[in-house]
Amino acid sequence: MKDWLRKHPQVRTIRVAAADLNGQARGKRVPARFAENVVKSGTRFPFSVLNLDIWGEDIDDSPLVFEQGDQDGVLKPTERGFMPMPWLEAPTALLPIWMFRENGQPYEGDPRHALNAVVQRYKARGLTPVCAVELEFFLIDDSGKTMQVPASPRSGKRRKAAETLSIRALDAFDTFFTDLYDACEAMDIPADTTTSETGLGQFEVNLMHCDDPLRAADDAWLFKMLVKGLARRHGFAASFMAKPYPEYSGSGLHTHFSVIDEKGDNIFDSGGPKGTAMLRHAVAGCLNAMHDSTLIFAPHQNSYERLVPGKHAPTSIGWGYENRTTAIRIPAGNPAARRIEHRVAGGDVNPYLMLAAILGAALSGIEDQQEPPAPITGNAYSLDLPQIPDSWEAAIDAFEHSDTLYRFLPKELIRNMVQTKRQELHYIAELTPEERVELYLDTV
Structure with a gap:
């Protein structure tokens, strides 16, 4: 140093x-x-x-x-x-x-230590989680009374529409993204692909997979800090707020993970598309803890505006193969890269707590050899499935009274989190919708 x-x-x-x-x-x-x-x-x-x-x-x-x-x-x-x-x-x-x-x-109240404790439990079993995250965020002109997409530095025009996978949208902010990638290189943050997304001025940057969950969480935390700070240097805001625009989809922070053993082999790889029993156990652990741990994946009042049917965010507790309507997706592709994608978290999460909750739940499923229900085919929104809490207050209650979370989160952290969120719940009720947006825009 x-x-x-x-x-x-x-x-x-x-x-x-x-x-x-x-x-x-x-x-x-x-x-x-x-x-x-x-x-x-x-x-x-x-x-x-x-x-x-x-x-x-x-x-x-x-x-x-x-x-x-x-x-x-x-x-x-x-x-x-x-x-x-x-x-x-x-x-x-x-x-x-x-x-x-x-x-x-x-x-024990430090989120990074909470994640480290989970990682050490994996190590004690000779296992290592390999993680990658996808971070969505909005570029926003917040200089006026109404938020809007920033004017393109190249053309001076504003494209007031979603531009999914648009090269034009990427090129419009090429100076910003060039500076962003240079900054990621300087900070050793492994930024990979960037795409434009379905929201107004929304983009996604994928960070490369990493066999050190602490470093993966560091990368996500530092990346959020960098994007917000660098955007201000370019004259606009960047926000990981879950849902800044009611009429557009919100921002997620999806996590992909596999687990390798001491030989370096992926324990989810069966050589075929379905994966191993270990994969099923990990899926079951994630599903069984999902309801009670929603407060980590959706920690703010605004988070629950993202978790609505038909808006590219899960609302029910289920899993499926190559199915983006489910909370847990098993992507297709090379069996050696078989992995789990956890799709519940919004862009507004604490990455350390998010990975602690996901990996801790998965390990509980592996340790207990839990079995998930049948994988879902078709539209998960249209099925009668157990639901993710649909309000902040319900999520706080579930988190506080859970018997599941103590398996992988410290008691002091759970107590502190509950007290923090109950205080925020009380005071945010006094704010107007505009004041809530102003609060979350730069903080989360």
Whole structure:
């Protein structure tokens, strides 16, 4: 880490940042000449900082605040190390950190530690999850009273229509995407294919698969930060808000994953299109935990505006082969790459919690040899299936009272999440629809 700073003497300041429960970056600005102290000794801020609401306010009656004297945790650099922040004007480096207790034990309210605990359970069985994510987002001109697609930097025109898989739409924002790919290269984020999507000014970028779920979650978290920051440099906003426009489809964050054993073989690969018993067990685990863990996949009030029938987001709990109307899809293709696609999460999620919930549920299914119902054929929206919670309040209740989630999520994190979301539920009810959009546009 010290070598990185020596090789980049132009860097004048650093940011040290950890992800809170909402995926917000919380941390400090430090002059570069003092960065070595952070690398060596870490930094400190209160445990409660990882448990703030979406506005950045303390949680009322949280035991982390006055009851415990608002004690500090110790935050240490992750293995990611320093990286540039290309969306800022001054040369600046970001150092991702995560939180520990004074005795060196991981803080269970830290989302990254929650994911790491799940990964360690896989490792104990000689297994390694391989993950890839697809991130959808909107480019938005929010300078006026009404949101609209930004004017193309090339033509000055606004295309006020969905342009699914349109090369023209990509070319219209070529300068932005060129800068984005250059920035991903500088930050070592494995950005692959970009497509235009079905929403107004909506795009999707796929990140390459990775056999380290922590790094995959880091990539998604950093990518969201980068896209939002870089868009502002280009004069418009980028938002991972689940549903900014009521009349268009929302943004998802789909996860593809397989599992390899100690020999490097994919345990989902049967040599044919159906996959192995292990694949079925993993699917069953995901389905059985889906209702109770919806709050992680749809963490905000706006999230539930995306989860409506017929809008390219799942509303029922089921699975199928090569079927995008289902919550769990098994893509076709080379059997060696047989994998599960989990399609419930919106673009507004915390990637660490999302992967912890998906991989934790899948492992529970593998451990218990759970069996799923029959795969769905045809339109899942038209079938009588168990439903994903259709409201934020129902999802909070399911999350709080679940017996399933304790299998793979820490009790303290579950408690903190419930308190955070109940506080947000209360205060967001006081906002107008316009104020809600303004809140979520830049935060999530």
